[in-house]
Amino acid sequence: MARPIYSPDQQILLNRGARIKAAYKKRLEEIGVLSAYVEDEFLGTIEDIDPISDVVRLQAISTVREAFTRAAAKKPLNIDDLLKVANGITDDLLANRGCLVQFLDVRAKEIYRYAHSVNVCLLSTLTAIGLGYDMLKVKQVAIGSLLHDIGYATAKEESDHPMEGFSLLRKYPMIGVLGATIAVQHHERIDGTGYPRALSGEQVHEYAQICALADMYDHLTNGEDGTRTLPHYALEKIMSEMGAYHEKVITGFIRNIAPYPVGTTVKLNDGRTGKVIAVPRGLPLRPVVKLLADGEILSLLDHPTLFVTEVIDDLSKISA
Structure with a gap:
């Protein structure tokens, strides 16, 4: 788990760092929790992205x-x-x-x-x-x-x-x-x-x-x-x-919403794909992207000819 999950009465069900088991997943679905934040080895550790504690x-x-x-x-x-x-x-x-x-x-x-x-x-x-x-x-x-x-x-x-x-x-x-x-x-x-x-x-x-x-x-x-x-x-x-x-x-x-939040898989106009690892304040359309192919990190602020053309919500769509 990358973020805690709380029960309807605000008790911690699964804390940050807990490993998700099939039984846990089933119980979460039973109480209507249908999504969760999980750690991603590719992205590495990211800062908390909730604007309130x-x-x-x-x-x-x-x-x-x-x-x-x-x-x-x-x-x-x-x-x-x-x-x-x-x-x-x-x-x-x-x-x-x-x-x-x-x-x-x-x-x-x-x-x-x-x-x-x-x-x-x-x-x-x-x-x-x-x-x-x-x-x-x-x-x-x-x-x-x-x-x-x-x-x-x-x-x-x-x-x-x-x-x-x-x-x-x-x-x-x-x-x-x-x-x-x-x-x-x-x-x-x-x-x-x-x-x-x-x-x-x-x-x-x-x-x-x-x-x-x-x-x-x-x-x-x-x-x-x-x-x-x-x-x-x-x-x-x-x-x-x-x-x-x-x-x-x-x-x-x-102005206050990141169109491509951290963790989003995106396709760039040159055909390469990657995951957003940071979003600059004031210029949310120019995120920092870590390429899936080789792990190269690109700040679109430093590459004015590159831009996001597509958000990929199904990783099976990415060609090898």
Whole structure:
């Protein structure tokens, strides 16, 4: 194992360095864990690529889970704990300012909704920081995006969850109207084709647009059914949404995502294939690639005529 795997109650199932046995694999599949990070002799040791710490991520998932449970039981939300989590995520991202998101979350199906909420908060907050928001605005985005799906706790129909979330969150002054606005508007689009109110243009708050892109990206790359769209395809999907969200928001979002995360197998325009071993900040389309044929390491920053033409997700496609 290259990264730990945790159970739905946040206990370590398999720690870093553990060897995976058939029985372990079967048990992981039973609880809905369909992927894992494993060590790769070819790549060697790589630095941790999660922009927030395991401690912060696990605490966040647990706290969001409690919020959903309390909302479903018609009990007051654990607001102080939720604000602490949102601030913790913000602090980690500020400490890693300039980081690129190249981490695909490994999550059990039982905690999918809560882990999704945490990832959407991470992606939204990172975008807000990149857009130059002041700290008050960043924290408004963080708490609103963390609770963007809280309406699912009480909604009878999926389409009801934005309004349910707004009705719930507006009761809490510490979350504020803008936090509740994120919940009610994160499925709206500026072209008027969204829901629940088919808003258009400037009626759709910029915070909500940021959350909408984060929500879309995480669903694409971490599907609830275990399916995953490769990051560069997910980014292409988001870039195709220029009519649905403001260009400023889309540009600000994609700037933080590595299209070719560490470990990705790529084909270059000269026909050679290799694995990405590093992604430079500011120029994610120019990764460092270790060639499969001879182990040569190429930084595409130093080779302006070379570029990635294809991502290979099936190694059997590589010719000998």
